[in-house]
Amino acid sequence: MPLDRDASTADALLTDLYLDAVLAGRSFRGEVGLDAGIGTAGSTPDPAPSGRLDPAVRAVSDRLRHDLVRVHPSFRFEERLATRLAEAAIVLRVPAAVGAEGHVVPFRSPSRRPVGGPDGTAAAMDADHLPAGIETGLDIDRRDLARPLLIGGALTSAALSLAGAALVAWRRARPGSPMARAARAVRDAHDAATGGPGHRLPFDTRRFD
Amino acid sequence: MVRPVFGRVSVTRRAAPARADRAARVAHLDRDRALVEAAQLDPTRFDALYRRYLAQVYSYAYYELGDHHDAEDATERTFLAALTNLSRFEERARPADGEGASTFRVWLFQIARNTIANQRRGRRRRPAAPLDAAALVADPLDLEGRAAVRDEAAAAWNAVGRLPADRRRALVLRFVEEMSTAEIAGILGRSEGAVRVLIHRALRTVARDLGEGDGARGSRR
Numbered sequence: 001m002p003l004d005r006d007a008s009t010a011d012a013l014l015t016d017l018y019l020d021a022v023l024a025g026r027s028f029r030g031e032v033g034l035d036a037g038i039g040t041a042g043s044t045p046d047p048a049p050s051g052r053l054d055p056a057v058r059a060v061s062d063r064l065r066h067d068l069v070r071v072h073p074s075f076r077f078e079e080r081l082a083t084r085l086a087e088a089a090i091v092l093r094v095p096a097a098v099g100a101e102g103h104v105v106p107f108r109s110p111s112r113r114p115v116g117g118p119d120g121t122a123a124a125m126d127a128d129h130l131p132a133g134i135e136t137g138l139d140i141d142r143r144d145l146a147r148p149l150l151i152g153g154a155l156t157s158a159a160l161s162l163a164g165a166a167l168v169a170w171r172r173a174r175p176g177s178p179m180a181r182a183a184r185a186v187r188d189a190h191d192a193a194t195g196g197p198g199h200r201l202p203f204d205t206r207r208f209d
Numbered sequence: 210m211v212r213p214v215f216g217r218v219s220v221t222r223r224a225a226p227a228r229a230d231r232a233a234r235v236a237h238l239d240r241d242r243a244l245v246e247a248a249q250l251d252p253t254r255f256d257a258l259y260r261r262y263l264a265q266v267y268s269y270a271y272y273e274l275g276d277h278h279d280a281e282d283a284t285e286r287t288f289l290a291a292l293t294n295l296s297r298f299e300e301r302a303r304p305a306d307g308e309g310a311s312t313f314r315v316w317l318f319q320i321a322r323n324t325i326a327n328q329r330r331g332r333r334r335r336p337a338a339p340l341d342a343a344a345l346v347a348d349p350l351d352l353e354g355r356a357a358v359r360d361e362a363a364a365a366w367n368a369v370g371r372l373p374a375d376r377r378r379a380l381v382l383r384f385v386e387e388m389s390t391a392e393i394a395g396i397l398g399r400s401e402g403a404v405r406v407l408i409h410r411a412l413r414t415v416a417r418d419l420g421e422g423d424g425a426r427g428s429r430r
Contacts, residue, residue, distance in 0.1 A: 009402060012409035016390055019408070023387050057409065060416035067365040068384040073267040077281050081288065085259055088292055089252035 014053050015061070022065055239300050241313040248295055255292050262314065263288075265386050266321050272381045273325045275370070283328050287321040294320075315395040318386075322378070322396060368418040376411035383408055 239245070241258065248255040266287050271280035301312045369377055375397065382393045394404045 008406060008409070012402075012405035015409045015412060016405045019383060020389075023384075054413070054416075056416035057412045060412050060419060063361075063365060063419070064369070064380070064384050064412075064415065067362040068272075068369065068381065069362075070264060070268045070385050071271045071280075072264045073277075073281060073284065077284075078263060081263075081281075081285050082256060082259060084285070085255060085288060085292055086253060088289060089255055092252040092292070 011054065015057055018053055018058065019061060022061060239313065240311040242300060245295070245298065245300070245313050248292075249298070252292060252295070255295065258291075258313070259288055262317055265314075266317065268385055269318065269321055269381060270325055272369075272385060273378070274328065279328060279332070283321065283325050286324045286328075287317070290320050290324065291317055311392075312395070314388075315392050318382070318392075318396045364419060365415070368415045371418065372411055372414060376407055376414070379404055379407045380411045380415075 241261075244254075244257045244261070248258055263284070267280055267284045270283040270287070271277065274280050274283060298313065298316055369380055372380065378397060379393055382388045382396065383390075388396075390401050390404050390408075393408075394401045397404065399407070
């Protein structure tokens with residue numbers, strides 16, 4: 001039934017044009033048909049595909065235009081949903097970054113324990129022999145370590161720095177081992193005998209007597 | 210009249226180089242484009258879109274579900290889903306779609322349609338006749354006329370409610386939301402021609418149901 005289908009499509013198009021005019025508040029150009037052409041006011045009329053607009057369709061369109069009204073929600077619902085959407089929007093606006101779940105905690109204060117020894121004298125002495133930069137890092141007793149630190153990378157870096165400074169201080173303060181002293185003596189004797197660049201003065205060699 | 214086209218893109222069109230077409234799309238100013246872009250950058254600015262379309266979405270849900278509480282529930286789900294997925298929304302309006310084109314509205318109503326469908330599947334309910342809302346049409350000072358108009362409005366609502374789902378949706382979107390055929394086609398996932406036929410047949414069915422066109426009530430208004 002191609003003809004029926006075409007006629008139905010044409011009628012549907014005619015109805016659509018009529019609805020366009022009605023819903024836009026324009027007047028439809030009466031009972032248009034094959035001779036007059038079909039169109040809405042203010043637009044180019046299309047060629048009429050079939051006959052006239054069905055009076056029943058026209059009447060029910062007018063009626064539904066009046067009867068099918070838009071229903072508004074309650075003000076209370078509108079505001080409640082607006083609040084909920086605002087809350088959801090805030091959550092969406094600030095996505096959690098990597099590590100953002102961490103929190104600031106105070107660094108636990110040390111028990112004032114000296115680094116060098118139980119009596120604290122060694123620590124003071126060692127600190128006196130260190131360069132200024134390392135000395136500052138080693139001066140744990142005089143520092144207030146109760147400062148906030150972010151758990152994670154910052155705390156790790158601080159711990160490595162403290163451990164490194166303590167290691168340097170320990171190695172600088174510790175006297176050389178017997179083997180090291182022997183090696184230095186052999187090298188100095190060799191330099192004195194050959195007059196090489198590492199030649200030391202006599203008071204230097206008497207150091208081991 | 211230039212008709213916006215929101216239907217599915219044909220295979221031929223999809224296969225063609227899309228650079229010029231994309232540029233044309235970008236150049237076109239969607240009616241809601243500024244609001245959508247602002248909300249995509251800052252979700253807290255979604256409120257403007259919400260205020261603009263709340264009544265439309267709620268009304269559509271009410272006509273579909275026939276209950277205020279169900280309509281509120283569907284409306285809430287629709288807007289929450291729209292807000293959550295707004296970053297994925299892509300404007301597809303073109304200059305040929307016309308001045309008032311808004312693909313955001315089509316997109317929003319697609320969400321509403323799916324939400325309502327899920328809700329209906331869960332409750333297995335037929336839409337009830339919204340008689341209370343029909344009373345809003347009447348003049349509050351004209352008691353006798355109000356009763357008559359209310360009855361007629363209720364009859365019209367009942368007739369629409371008895372339509373098959375697709376016809377009912379198309380009719381509600383056309384008359385209540387005053388959408389174009391192209392927008393309805395985008396929401397229902399059909400061609401414009403199919404939507405025209407759908408609406409035409411729906412009107413004929415309602416007319417037959419209400420007895421319109423037989424001279425009894427055709428000249429009522």
